[in-house]
Amino acid sequence: MATGSGHYPIYLLHDVVKKREAKGVAFRLKVPSLRIDRGEKIALIGESGSGKSTLLDMLAFVLQPSAVGAFRFRPEEGEDALDLDASWQRGNLNILGDMRKRHIGYVMQTGGLLPYLSVHDNINLSRSVLGLRLDGTVEHLAEMLGIADQLKKRPDALSTGERQRVAIGRALAHRPAIVIADEPTASLDPYAAQNVMSLFLGLADEFNSTVILASHAWYHIKSLGLRRLAHRTTRSKGSKLTETVVSG
Amino acid sequence: MIRNLFKILRLATRDYLYEWQMSLCFVLGLAAVLGPLLVLFGLKFGIVGAMMDQLIEDPGNHEIRPVGSGHYDRAWLESVREQPEVAFLVPRTRSIAATIELASEHSSRIVSVELIASASGDPLLASDTPLPEGLTRVVISRRTADKLAVKPGDVLDGSLARRYRGQQERVHLDLTVAAVAPEQAFSRDGAFVSVQLLEALEDFRDGRAVPELDWRGTQADAERSYPGFRLYARSIHDVAGLRDAFADVGVDVHTRVAEIELVQRMDRNLTVIYWVIAGIGLVGVSLSLGASLWANVDRKRKQLSVLRLVGYRTRDIVWFPIVQALFTAILGWALALSIYFATARVINVMMAAQVEAGQQVCLLLEVHYAIALALTCGAAVIAAGLAGMRSARIEPSEGLREL
Known part of the structure; x- marks a missing residue:
């Protein structure tokens, strides 16, 4: 059901659960209900270990939920919503991979750049896998991110901040419907973090991408106009079970 | 899609060249085991071959004299x-x-x-x-x-x-x-x-x-x-x-049957000894190759996860370690062959006086080089393929967090 002018749900989740257990400590993430509309900018705030990354990974289809009520994904207006749970159940990871490569850009906490590729080729990686031609997008992104004169260098010749900008460039280069960013500025000093974050959100606007952002601190993004997801973490006695409930 | 397979091959090649020091270590490690094995086989083949030739060609060994x-x-x-x-x-x-x-x-x-x-x-x-x-x-x-x-x-x-x-x-x-x-x-x-x-x-x-x-x-x-x-x-x-x-x-006749049987028995014994050594060597080559390739794939798990995250399919990504393993196998084999050629030449020149003209103490045929290449590539592909499949099977999110 298209509701017009960009306000249609790109993600629609009901009763999605992911359970994990490590060293006798159980962890459970519950999502009773989550709707993310096209073009929204979502912030997921919480301390480390609260399950932010788990939710992001599920939204990027790189982590399979333990139990699913509904997990629907509609990247483009007018297309049928895809039942991703069915793909997971069938083990059809290639469909998930195809969805991801076309519609999702992912900014990792520490860049995740390939050391053997130049900055240009790292940014172009997400385009190259889709077979997109060079059309100046890479150069434009580099210009906007202030790394235009680094395009020929390898990642190990860049500063941490510059590497994060390359990672942002790569996540946006194929003009995805969604950009998922897991603490993209955690390794930067506050001033650089602010700088990179506003560059990122500005470019996401320009590319008309939905943004889902995880951060451990609300204060340095609260001025950026993001919708914050409701989020509650409880620890049982003796810390045997940590449960996080996210909805929005 | 073949196109993405080619892209993976290109990425694997660029990574292999970028990490040339590491790649060189793998190649040297392989050649260090394979080279001596080739020399050993060359000696066995050359010496026993010359002995059998002498046995066959010496007319005295064919003679039957009535007593x-x-x-x-x-x-x-x-x-x-x-x-x-x-x-x-x-x-x-x-x-x-x-x-x-x-x-x-x-x-x-x-x-x-x-x-x-x-x-x-x-x-x-x-x-x-x-x-x-x-x-x-x-x-x-x-x-x-x-x-x-x-x-x-x-x-x-x-x-x-x-x-x-x-x-x-x-x-x-x-x-x-x-x-x-x-x-x-x-x-x-x-x-x-x-x-x-x-x-x-x-x-x-x-x-x-x-x-x-x-x-x-x-x-x-x-x-x-x-x-x-x-x-x-x-x-x-x-x-x-x-x-x-x-x-x-x-x-009643006199023959050299006893001498013939002695050489034949020696050939059989030498062959057994050789195969024991070759077997150990082959296991050694496979293990050293397998261990280094396995460790290499493990080391690259994060990078392989990145490739998966940007949308490469598992079956394309598996080729990444396999291609690199093949590079190591072929280069290591070529280096081992150079080691063999140099050593064999020295041995043959040194021993030239002791053998008949045209005979070589250390000798391998083209088919032996081909067999060595096939075995090395086979072992490399199996090791890298298994390691690649293992790392492709893990959830990509696991690989990502380590980065």
Whole structure:
């Protein structure tokens, strides 16, 4: 059901659960209900270990939920919503991979750049896998991110901040419907973090991408106009079970 | 999609070149195990091969000599000659009668030589050597040729004596040197002559007439009998069978079966020892290759996860470590081959004096290089493929967090 002018749900989740257990400590993430509309900018705030990354990974289809009520994904207006749970159940990871490569850009906490590729080729990686031609997008992104004169260098010749900008460039280069960013500025000093974050959100606007952002601190993004997801973490006695409930 | 496969191959190549120091270590590690193994195999193949060649080529190993003297008639000898296992057979006359004194105008010496019955196909004479024939053409041994200072084409004076009707008698005959036999054919003073000439000399000594040479005497017997023969088997593998066949008809023979069996047993033992070492080496190569490739894939898990995150499919990504493993396998094999070539050359030059011309102590055939390459690539692909599949199967999110 298209509701017009960009306000249609790109993600629609009901009763999605992911359970994990490590060293006798159980962890459970519950999502009773989550709707993310096209073009929204979502912030997921919480301390480390609260399950932010788990939710992001599920939204990027790189982590399979333990139990699913509904997990629907509609990247483009007018297309049928895809039942991703069915793909997971069938083990059809290639469909998930195809969805991801076309519609999702992912900014990792520490860049995740390939050391053997130049900055240009790292940014172009997400385009190259889709077979997109060079059309100046890479150069434009580099210009906007202030790394235009680094395009020929390898990642190990860049500063941490510059590497994060390359990672942002790569996540946006194929003009995805969604950009998922897991603490993209955690390794930067506050001033650089602010700088990179506003560059990122500005470019996401320009590319008309939905943004889902995880951060451990609300204060340095609260001025950026993001919708914050409701989020509650409880620890049982003796810390045997940590449960996080996210909805929005 | 083939296109993405090519992209993965390109990425794998760029990574391999970018990490050239690491890649070089893998290549050196492989060559360090494979190179000595090739040298070992080359030595085994070369040494045992040369030994078997010598065994097969040395006519002495094919020879079957009757022990003592017997009475063998022509018909029986003919029937033996017709057996398929027999390569060469000529009758021999009594050895006491098979001598002659030779003199030459180039030398003052008179040399008494042994006469060896010969004919076409004599294994002691090279196939291109002119054969002794009739009553005039003989092939003399190297030693005799040197003593008499003669060369092929020269004419010798042969003489022999007998006591006939109470009188000492000496006859002379002209013998043309058809050829000089090589040293290894006969090392003493000797001459290869036709059976016809041997019979004539024996007849003379026994007091019988030889009309062809105008030597007088009594009439020859109608049926001639020979005390022995020279027999060579077709191959060393036929010697034991012929020996047993002769034993069955009561002819005691002397052969080199024992020596042949010794070398054959040595070949078998060496082969067993070699395969034990080669087996250990092969396991070593596989393990060293497998371990390093496995560790390498583990090290690259994060990078492979990134490729998955940007949308490469699992079955394309598996090729990433496989291609790199193939690079290591092929380069390591090439380096091992260079090590082998250099070592083999040194060994062969050092040992050249100890072996016959054209023989190599360390030797491998093209097919051995190909087998080594195939085994190495096979082991590399299996190790990298297994490791790649394992890392492709894990949830990409796990690989990402380590980055």
